Structure formats: structure tokens, C-alpha cells
Amino acid sequence: MLEVKFYDTVDDSLLKFAVIISQSNGKWVFCKHKERDTYEAPGGHREVGEDILETAKRELQEETGAIQFNIKPICVYSVTGKNSVNENGEETFGLLCFAEIREFSGQLDSEMEKVVLMDELPQNWTYPLIQPKLIEKYMQIERQSYSRIQLSAKQTIEYIKNTIKPGMNLLEIRELSEEKLLELGADSFWYWDVGAFVFAGDETCVSVSGKQYVTSDRVIGNNDIITIDLSPQAGNIWGDYARTIIMENGKVVEDIGLIENLEWKSGLQMEEKLHAELLRFATKETTFEKLYYHMNKLIVENGFVNLDFMDNLGHSIVKTKGDRVYIEKGNMTKLGDVKYFTFEPHIAFPDSKYGYKKENIYYFDENGLMEL
Numbered sequence: 001m002l003e004v005k006f007y008d009t010v011d012d013s014l015l016k017f018a019v020i021i022s023q024s025n026g027k028w029v030f031c032k033h034k035e036r037d038t039y040e041a042p043g044g045h046r047e048v049g050e051d052i053l054e055t056a057k058r059e060l061q062e063e064t065g066a067i068q069f070n071i072k073p074i075c076v077y078s079v080t081g082k083n084s085v086n087e088n089g090e091e092t093f094g095l096l097c098f099a100e101i102r103e104f105s106g107q108l109d110s111e112m113e114k115v116v117l118m119d120e121l122p123q124n125w126t127y128p129l130i131q132p133k134l135i136e137k138y139m140q141i142e143r144q145s146y147s148r149i150q151l152s153a154k155q156t157i158e159y160i161k162n163t164i165k166p167g168m169n170l171l172e173i174r175e176l177s178e179e180k181l182l183e184l185g186a187d188s189f190w191y192w193d194v195g196a197f198v199f200a201g202d203e204t205c206v207s208v209s210g211k212q213y214v215t216s217d218r219v220i221g222n223n224d225i226i227t228i229d230l231s232p233q234a235g236n237i238w239g240d241y242a243r244t245i246i247m248e249n250g251k252v253v254e255d256i257g258l259i260e261n262l263e264w265k266s267g268l269q270m271e272e273k274l275h276a277e278l279l280r281f282a283t284k285e286t287t288f289e290k291l292y293y294h295m296n297k298l299i300v301e302n303g304f305v306n307l308d309f310m311d312n313l314g315h316s317i318v319k320t321k322g323d324r325v326y327i328e329k330g331n332m333t334k335l336g337d338v339k340y341f342t343f344e345p346h347i348a349f350p351d352s353k354y355g356y357k358k359e360n361i362y363y364f365d366e367n368g369l370m371e372l
Contacts, residue, residue: 001081002079002080002081002083002129002130003079003080003081004077004078004079004129004130004133004134005077005078005080005091006075006076006077006078006096006137007075007076007077007078007093008075008076009076010076010078010093012052014093015046015052015076015093015094015095016045016046016092016093016094017043017044017045017046017055017092017093017094017095018043018044018046018052018053018055018056018059018094018095018096018097019041019042019043019056019077019094019095019096019097019131019134020041020042020043020056020059020060020071020097020098020099021041021074021096021097021098021099021134021135021138022041022042022060022064022066022069022098022099022100022101023098023099023100023101024100024101024102024104024117025117025323026318026323026338027117027118027119028117028118028119028120028121029041029042029064029099029101029115029116029117029118030115030116030118030122031063031064031112031114031115031116032112032113032114032115032116033111033112033113033126034111034112034113035111036126037124038122038124038125038126039116039122039124039125039126040125040126040127040131041131041134041135042059042060042063042064042112043056043059043063043094044059044062044063052095053071053073053095053097055095056071056073056095056097056099057071060099060101061109062108062109062110063108063110063112063115064101064104064108064112064115065104065105065106065107065108065109065115066099066101066103066104066105067103067104067105068101068102068103069099069100069101069102069103070099070100070102070236071097071098071099071100072097072098072099072235073095073096073097074096074097074098074137074138074141075096075137075141076093076094076095076096077093077094077095077096077134077137078091078092078093078094079091079092079094079130080092083127083129083130096134096137096138098138098142100236100319119337121135142237143363145234145235145237146237146238146239146317146340146361146372147372148185148234149185149186149232149233149234149237149238149239150239150240150241150361150372151184152181152184152185152186152232152239153181153230153232153239153240153241154241155180155184156177156180156181156184156196156230156232157228157230157241157243157245159176159180160173160176160177160180160228160245161245161252161254162252163176164220164226164245164247164252165220165250166219166220166221166222166224166247166250167219167220168219168220169216169217169218169219169220170198170199170200170215170216170217170218170220171215171216171217173196173198173220173226173228174195174196174197174198174215177195177196177198177228177230178195178196181195181196181230181232182195184232185232185234186232186233186234186239187233187234187235188233189231189232189233190231190232190233190238190321191210191231191321192209192210192211192213194210194213194231195230195231195232196228196229196230196231197210197213197215197227197228197229197230197231197242198215198226198227198228199226199227199355200218200220200224200225200226200227201218201221201224201225201353201354202353202354203216203218204225204226204227204244204348204354204355204356204357205307205348205352205353205354205355206355207307207308207309207346207355208309209309210231220247221247222247222249222250223247223248223249223261224246224247225244225245225246225247225264225354226244226245226247227242227243227244227245227355227356227357228242228243228245229241229242229344229357229359230242236319236320238317238318238319239361240317240342240344240359240361241359241360241361242344242357242358242359243357243358243359244267244268244271244355244356244357244358246259246261246264246268248260248261256268256269256272263349263352263354264354264356266349267304267347267348267349267354267355267356268356268358270299270302270304270347270356271345271347271356271357271358272358273298273302274295274298274299274343274345274347274358275343275358275360277294277295277298278291278295278343278362278369279368279369281294282335282362282369283335283336283368283369284334284335284336284364285334285335285336286334286335287331287332287333287334287335288325288326288327288328288331288332288333288334288335288341289328289329289330289331289332291313291327291335292312292313292327292328292329292331293329295313295327295345296313299345299347303349303350304347304348304349304350305347305348305349305350306345306346306347307346307347307348307355308345308346310326310328311328312326312327312328313327313328313343313344313345314326314327314341314342314343314344314345314359315327315341315342316333316338316339316340316341316342317338317339317340317341317342317361318338325338327341327343335364335369336364339363340361340362340363340372341361341362341363342359342360342361342362343359343360343362344357344358344359344360345357345358360372
């Protein structure tokens with residue numbers, strides 16, 4: 001019986017192998033050996049005097065033909081027990097890496113017959129007792145990374161709620177938000193280098209691309225409505241989180257039920273209703289288009305309009321802005337075919353000067369649809 005373990009680090013001299021979990025344009029990258037009908041992640045033995053990360057790069061290039069890629073170490077793994085590459089069964093160690101491949105040469109300089117891009121993990125593994133566990137570990141670490149960056153956005157909104165006061169302008173709020181995101185672990189901002197989109201009053205009805213966004217110097221009033229949309233990034237891991245905040249009598253109102261302005265209360269209650277309906281309605285088989293029509297119908301039936309400048313309700317969370325797919329008509333991608341997606345209805349009453357937004361990231365696990 002083989003046993004697979006994971007470590008943060010071990011002595012470099014112990015690392016004999018490198019395995020590279022790889023993706024390209026959202027698909028898994030696997031190799032098929034010339035003499036086998038099974039699939040495996042690229043990887044191989046460390047050569048004498050070779051840096052272990054160079055081993056990973058070399059094996060990736062040789063076995064997949066990758067010529068443009070980003071690669072990073074994930075953790076150390078070990079295998080104990082006799083197998084095809086370990087006759088005595090002693091514990092052996094390797095470096096587990098992840099690579100995002102942007103371009104392939106089309107030429108393989110190895111024993112591999114071909115490279116296959118897959119939407120789902122293979123059923124016929126070359127190393128069925130090892131590599132599925134490596135994939136599982138990578139996915140666990142990746143989810144933790146997404147959770148951390150999303151948590152930084154949630155904590156930033158709470159920080160702003162406790163900091164904001166009448167007389168502050170939107171430029172100050174943006175600066176405070178972006179500083180807090182960086183303090184909490186973000187290293188950059190994925191949406192046009194804007195970490196915090198901040199709107200207030202009648203600006204909350206504005207829907208604009210980050211490419212055109214300019215923060216106004218509008219001053220927060222004693223009774224005001226403020227929407228903040230955050231886009232932190234750590235490495236190529238995105239967060240995406242937005243909330244509309246109500247200020248009454250100079251203080252932020254945390255409980256929607258206590259909001260005195262009935263229009264503002266109704267707008268935020270509708271946002272809650274839409275997110276609750278998402279959790280009830282969406283399955284892995286639901287297409288982005290089906291969700292688009294269902295939610296827009298609910299928005300209209302409840303007397304609201306969709307304000308989004310692209311007429312969508314959210315998008316997939318990916319590594320490159322241009323790879324996003326949207327909750328829009330014509331998109332037949334299934335929700336379960338993406339790792340994460342946002343739901344961010346931006347709504348208003350017809351002809352009102354006030355808009356409302358609530359954005360979360362969602363994903364599916366064995367229990368169904370979950371908020372990140």
C-alpha cells in the first residue's frame with residue numbers, strides 16, 4: 001500500500017522528483033506515454049546538480065512542449081511503499097508545483113506521445129494511488145488562497161464601515177480601502193489596477209468599466225448611500241466583493257431592518273432575496289444563460305431594473321481578465337464548468353437615482369453551491 005504525505009519543506013538534498021500540476025486556458029493538462037493508455041501529470045527525476053525548480057521547468061517543457069508558462073512551487077510530497085520507481089519502498093520526496101501554460105510548441109522532447117487538455121480529471125491514471133492525491137492537495141491549497149484574498153476584501157469592507165463618516169470624500173475612502181487590502185495580503189488589483197470602486201448618492205446608479213472609471217471627490221453626507229466594489233489580487237488569485245452601505249444620522253446602519261429610508265431598505269432587501277434565490281436555484285448543470293434569464297425575470301417582477309453596463313449579473317473568476325465568461329444571454333457554459341464565479345446584481349427602481357449592489361464569489365463542492 002502506498003502512502004502519500006505532504007510537507008511545507010524538507011532538506012533540498014532529499015528532493016528527487018518534481019511533479020507539475022498544469023492548466024491552460026482553464027483546462028487540465030495531462031500527458032499520455034507512448035507505451036501506456038493512461039494519463040499523468042508532467043514530471044520526472046532530478047538530474048545531478050540540478051536545482052529542483054529547474055527540474056520542474058525542464059520536465060514541463062519536455063513532456064508538454066510548454067514554451068510560455070508561469071510555474072510556482074506548491075509544497076513537498078512524499079511517497080512510501082514499493083512502486084514502479086521505488087523498488088525498496090522507502091519514503092521518497094518530490095516537489096509539487098503548479099504551472100499555468102500560455103503557449104505550447106507542439107513538439108515533445110520526451111517519451112510522451114501526446115498532450116491532452118481536459119475539462120475534467122482523467123479516469124485512467126498512470127499513478128492512480130499518487131497523482132489524484134497531488135491534485136486534491138493542489139485544489140485544497142488553491143481554495144485556501146482564494147479564501148484568504150476574499151477574506152481580505154470582506155475585512156476591508158468592515159474596516160471602512162467602522163471608519164467612514166460624514167465629510168469624508170470618495171477619494172479618501174478609495175485610498176483607505178486600497179491601503180487596507182494591501183495590508184491584508186493583496187499585492188495588486190486585478191481590474192484595471194483599481195482596488196476599490198467607490199460611488200455615493202446618485203453615483204450608485206453608475207455602471208462603468210474599470211478602464212473608464214474615475215473616482216469623484218464627492219463628500220459623504222449625514223444621510224447617504226455608498227457602494228464599494230473591491231478587486232484585490234495576490235499572485236494571480238482574485239478576490240471580488242461589493243457592498244452597498246447606508247449612512248443615516250451620521251452612522252452606518254448595519255441591520256437592513258433598521259434602515260429608515262424605505263427605498264434604500266427595499267433595495268438592499270432585494271439584493272438579499274436575489275442571493276438567497278441563487279443558492280436555491282443554481283446547480284452545476286445550470287447554464288450561465290439560464291441563470292441570467294431567471295434572475296432578470298425576478299428583478300423585473302419585483303419592480304427593479306438591471307443597471308449593469310454589459311447587462312450581465314456576474315462572471316467567472318479566472319487568472320486573466322480576458323478569459324472571463326459572464327452571466328449573460330447566449331452563454332451556454334454550465335456553472336459547474338468553472339471553479340468560481342461572482343454573482344453581483346446591480347439594481348435600482350426605475351427612474352430612481354439610487355442603485356444597490358451585493359457581490360460574492362460562489363463555488364460548488366459536495367454540499368452544493370457555497371459562498372467563498
